[in-house]
Amino acid sequence: MARKIRRIPKAVTKLYPKDFYHQPGTLPGTIVVDENAEPPTIFLIDYNQTNFIRKQIETPENCVPYLDKESVTWVDVQGLGNQDILQRLGQVFDLHPLVLEDVVNVPERPKIEDYEDQLLFIARMVVPKEKTCGFYSEQVSLILSKHYLLTVQEEPEHDCFEGVRIRIDRSKGIIRKQGADYLAYALLDAMIDGFFPVLELYGERIEELEEEVMVNPTRQTLQNIYQVRRELLQLRRAIWPQRDAISSLIRDGSELIGEEVRIYLRDCYDHAVQVMDMVETYRELASGLMDVYLSSVSNKMNEIMKVLTVVSSIFIPLTFVAGIYGMNFNTEKSPYNMPELNWYWGYPICLAGMAVIGFALLFFFWQRGWLKNSSTIKRD
Amino acid sequence: MARKIRRIPKAVTKLYPKDFYHQPGTLPGTIVVDENAEPPTIFLIDYNQTNFIRKQIETPENCVPYLDKESVTWVDVQGLGNQDILQRLGQVFDLHPLVLEDVVNVPERPKIEDYEDQLLFIARMVVPKEKTCGFYSEQVSLILSKHYLLTVQEEPEHDCFEGVRIRIDRSKGIIRKQGADYLAYALLDAMIDGFFPVLELYGERIEELEEEVMVNPTRQTLQNIYQVRRELLQLRRAIWPQRDAISSLIRDGSELIGEEVRIYLRDCYDHAVQVMDMVETYRELASGLMDVYLSSVSNKMNEIMKVLTVVSSIFIPLTFVAGIYGMNFNTEKSPYNMPELNWYWGYPICLAGMAVIGFALLFFFWQRGWLKNSSTIKRD
């Protein structure tokens, strides 16, 4: 009955999307398009110190005229749902088949690859879900060349690049004076910084769980702790390789990354390390919480056992004594021998006394929360 | 009685096959053939940009004419059950005795070894068992030379090379334009990609176990979690050295591996890392599940204890009170003193009331699943 409603909530992030791989033995560079995904929309931003163009374009070919100019061109493709457009994109930007495969066949592990005139950066962007504690996660591929930057986002919604777009538009800071490498850095930095709001949510949630575990642990608490551990595992899987990729970019350098941008990347790397650090700290706290939860459950059982032991151990011997005497004391031998048996209201008073004891105990148990059915897990 | 049917299911993968080693002190290069194994069948594929031959051959010597030609020759031996053929294979391909030992005496740990004019790659291929969650695992040895590739599979069934054969046959992609090194890469890549469908099965199984642990943990659940952990341990043992071997091949290079193929190997390495990553994630989830299982069991005991405590603690004092008075209230002193004792149907009504209480409690326990014998483990 109660069991019918016990289902894992929909909010559980899938471990891996279905069919995220192609059949073993297929051609390298084969791209797999999920036709249910959103079709790609393409945005173009072209700017230099003086000019600024921002528009949506229809086909990949439309951006060709901008690519050769000295200005910085940022082509932002959002959505992976159309094979034809993606293939043409590959031709326009002259992408190696393996690059196109990495970009399209999500999820790929974050990494950096240097193809001499192009630099491929696979990154993972997270955006907090404000209501439930959780996050959207999508892959962003950056292909950096001398004068342009191509970014491919897995989904059109939820990006954290708006701040960068505004900085370009309003010419805040030095972004309009710098090249495509600085733009790539700015986007990377925005993605790394995007982990902080998500982590803040988890920090709050862990503090809530700490309170819950100490004060009133239920089975729901257990599930929540497991859920948090699982999601932190996913965050770790996203940030760890990203940090390594930035680190190897700083160490090995690339002709496409200027000296000045490298200093900024170092700052970006520091932030990635800080994210890692927080994720690890949260994971240790969450697994510490599991220990505390187990102890709390044992403590609760201890309490229950104590009540049972005290009540049983006192009344069982007494009942034995009462049982021996029956209690057939001879009421005729003495007025002190069970005069209650001869009272007019003896039986009703006795029943009433029993009812009072019974309800007092029920109240005591109800107040401790032992009467509610803790095994039913509430769902959102 | 019930205990008789409790047996470990046959589906349990053996930790190690029996007699997988030869006696200490025997000659290095000694090969041990399990005569119950399938006798080897040999397939030959010979191709260049224009020609394509695919046939089954009877004896190793039959492939000699193809080996010296400029075309790429792929000799695929399936099955290890005939010592004579394996010895002759060693002679035809001029294999070092230690190479032949590694190839024949399965299981060997995945590794790469460079014998100047030959490159030995020991790999492990996994193929999912579709029905039960599990996988077939067999060793594949690749011996790469300038113009040929010799592959030796442990068993004739279950390979994941069909996609590659089709690509050669239909001349898809660049495979017909490339040498034997590209072919070796294509097979390696197919084997690494072959881990993904297996991992997907485990991903699903872990999600099922999560649901089971949260909602209705039984002893079968415990066994399943242990089974998953054990099989993931085996997967990890298979992929870890494979990744290291590919990594050292990329790092150290070899005269037999062309520059272009090395770029493809980097992609293959990325996939191996991703497999490792998923295996580790799944292992962490599985061991987290064990914690949750333990808590769930404690929670269940808590619930049981609460019912026992509530019922006992209420009725034991009441029984004591009832015991004191006997309940021998004098029915003659007052009409309120136990009039039931003098009713015509008093005793049957009382018995019926007891039966109602008894069955109500039985129903309550049955509904919570406490009456079924949880200790009998169901087998597939």
Added chain:
Amino acid sequence: MARKIRRIPKAVTKLYPKDFYHQPGTLPGTIVVDENAEPPTIFLIDYNQTNFIRKQIETPENCVPYLDKESVTWVDVQGLGNQDILQRLGQVFDLHPLVLEDVVNVPERPKIEDYEDQLLFIARMVVPKEKTCGFYSEQVSLILSKHYLLTVQEEPEHDCFEGVRIRIDRSKGIIRKQGADYLAYALLDAMIDGFFPVLELYGERIEELEEEVMVNPTRQTLQNIYQVRRELLQLRRAIWPQRDAISSLIRDGSELIGEEVRIYLRDCYDHAVQVMDMVETYRELASGLMDVYLSSVSNKMNEIMKVLTVVSSIFIPLTFVAGIYGMNFNTEKSPYNMPELNWYWGYPICLAGMAVIGFALLFFFWQRGWLKNSSTIKRD
């Protein structure tokens, strides 16, 4: 009822301060000032072998005249609550925008960065809270140049630099003969040494918890162990990167650090390693304590179970025997058959005997502490 007062105490150190990050995508170098924070006060110490000036100055510009002199100038800014002053500070000392961001946007991970003519050291200073076991933690940034040292403290209270100021004032040791690099070392060393009093507090607290866990474990103990583990995690997060930073400074050197100071830094590094060592030891002890706590709780339950089992198992069969005979022995057949039933004081004596047994058992349980409500957590 009791549950209303169960709240996490205020003493819990926050995992991370709120709003410690700026929105993803904002300009690098953007500084975020918490206007509730204390406004900065600036202290200037200028000294050489013969002269010594110590005063509070109003504006950053006031320290310009001292900066170019050959004497060592120490500008100590305490508090981060005024954006304008911080910006002007950046101009006076010619700080790179990223440096200013690191200094102002606390908390930053401890690190060292070399900007040719300036060396940035982000460190974390801890000061023990004497009453409760805990510590204040704040970020201190050191910017070292040839002739001056700029330090920026997050908060005006609690610093551990007074010893150094006194050494300068009284010209103790070699500090007045050395340059700004020695001053920087002296402050770093004071900060590292500042971890020891904090660790001593934790050492004492762990010993108290050991005693508590062995002798009388309560739910409060559990919470205390968790709290200690959590705070040691924070200490570890503070000291680990600090140690790495000092290590890389010794290894890579810097033009701003003299040869002699480097020997002193090695000593400072030894102390950092010792701090790390103690933190790790304490963490292992704390997690060992958690195991012991769990066992103690199980042991306690064992004890309770034993009492219940002994009492129930003895009296339940006896009650059964008493129940069979009713105990309606015929008092008329023999003077030995329940003569008590005919005594004058039979019933009162029997009731009194029961009361004695009941209170004796209650005393026994009270003495073991089973009657007090262990689930209410006392708060400070």
Added chain:
Amino acid sequence: MARKIRRIPKAVTKLYPKDFYHQPGTLPGTIVVDENAEPPTIFLIDYNQTNFIRKQIETPENCVPYLDKESVTWVDVQGLGNQDILQRLGQVFDLHPLVLEDVVNVPERPKIEDYEDQLLFIARMVVPKEKTCGFYSEQVSLILSKHYLLTVQEEPEHDCFEGVRIRIDRSKGIIRKQGADYLAYALLDAMIDGFFPVLELYGERIEELEEEVMVNPTRQTLQNIYQVRRELLQLRRAIWPQRDAISSLIRDGSELIGEEVRIYLRDCYDHAVQVMDMVETYRELASGLMDVYLSSVSNKMNEIMKVLTVVSSIFIPLTFVAGIYGMNFNTEKSPYNMPELNWYWGYPICLAGMAVIGFALLFFFWQRGWLKNSSTIKRD
């Protein structure tokens, strides 16, 4: 009573032999001879491509004539029980005092040391005990020089070199064509391969324990799991440094090891890695089993609790109702009121019914194995 027979079985391998160290401060090179140990017997094998001599010799000096010859001389000393012979051995072979100390004062950690004209290899040889699951472990020291190989075994029994002796005798493989270095390799390889039969025993034992833990966990199971973990720890301690030693020998080389033998050593190293791998896998399985055991015990308690709860909770309220009515229903008011009380066989039938219920319950508990005294640990 039962407790008297509970003793740790003799089969437990000692952690360390008593008195395995000499007093701190004694002269380096001091050798400690356990006079209860077997006195050494010395075997000499001398061979080249054409000749073969095998004989037992009395004194170390007897082998001097063979040492300078071009042929390969293998002097095999078995047993360490005579100080004089060991000292003379040191003189005959011109051993450094520290080498003699390492050879005689067992156990020494496996290692390799290069003394220019001699190469010392300390190894550990394991031989399975066929009946009980366990192994004999002894130290074997190899001292390799240009034309001879000196091996010193801790005990005369149990060696796994017989296969090598036969290969030399019958001139199987290339051993007679190779030098002393190949012989050293052959012995090393035999020792490494000697781990596999031991590991196979543990593999089987773990599978038995898996079955036992799932189906019928007892305290004996717990002890067995601990025992397996402990012995695997010893195996790991034996193989880990051995692997490192072989690895450093391959990496650094030695003038005494020919190029060809180095290829064979690589094969030997692969086997050592495989042994490590299996040991680690088994250890992880064993510690997973401990978790499963704990859960099984909890599950069992759950089952017991359920029976107690169901029986108590049903009958306690019923007994209360029965207690209220006494059951003094007036048999005279109605023929339905407890007619059994007036039956002729009423009391015997009632007693018989109780006996039936009691024995049925006893049978039920006996069938579940709850009546046997699980706390007595059976010994082999």
Added chain:
Amino acid sequence: MARKIRRIPKAVTKLYPKDFYHQPGTLPGTIVVDENAEPPTIFLIDYNQTNFIRKQIETPENCVPYLDKESVTWVDVQGLGNQDILQRLGQVFDLHPLVLEDVVNVPERPKIEDYEDQLLFIARMVVPKEKTCGFYSEQVSLILSKHYLLTVQEEPEHDCFEGVRIRIDRSKGIIRKQGADYLAYALLDAMIDGFFPVLELYGERIEELEEEVMVNPTRQTLQNIYQVRRELLQLRRAIWPQRDAISSLIRDGSELIGEEVRIYLRDCYDHAVQVMDMVETYRELASGLMDVYLSSVSNKMNEIMKVLTVVSSIFIPLTFVAGIYGMNFNTEKSPYNMPELNWYWGYPICLAGMAVIGFALLFFFWQRGWLKNSSTIKRD
């Protein structure tokens, strides 16, 4: 009552001595003398191949005449309780202020530091406490120069150098032919070898605990396991950095260490590794024991539960049946209906039977050890 005597025994080794650090910000090189400590006594040994002097001297200055001679001078200072003498020692041996600080302000982490003409080695010496299982631990600082060796021991009692002194005195081995570097090695080796007797004690103690945990686990056992883990943690903290220091000395060398002594140091390093190895093994065993202890406790509870369940479940239904019938069988209807009620000795026999049952059960529980109060921890 019982609780009053539950105190942590004095034998518990303190985690860290009080006041082991000086206030943050104090002058580097400040030495802190515990005036309660033993005042230093100074011993001088001066020897070369022919001469040998051994005497106690009063003031540090007394050893000046020996320092410049070609002979080897060993100045051994025991005790740290007099600031003046320590300061003068620093002047006589021309110690760097940081060296003096390291030597005096114990405990310092073991380490090696090279000051060109002096080599500082901070080591930790352990000496077993024979009666209780435990060890004395003190810091020994070695300052090696060309012709002398200065050693400073924290306490005058318990050193393990007597063997070395005897070797010098009696000219055993090569020690009189070697320089101060060999003497330093001999002392280091004696200190490392000094760990073995301590470890042997722990090995025995772990074997005792294994027996105890399997057969009769009590709360005292738990405390003992924790105690062993804690002390092994301290041993590990002592030996780990010592091993690293020796390793770096071998690797980097020093002008003060001759080539021949370096070979001996390699032997010393092997022993340090062996100590590490044993400590780690013991720690793993101890934490495995904790798991086994937890299981044993659960097993014990299982046993208790089984007895309770069997007894309760059998007698509660029977009592219910007895309760129904009252047992008011009409003794007049049949001679079989409760004839006992009319027996002359009916009641005394019944009481006696109850007493027999009660005492039989008490004996059964006493025999299992359930009646003794396990919660009182016995102290030494």
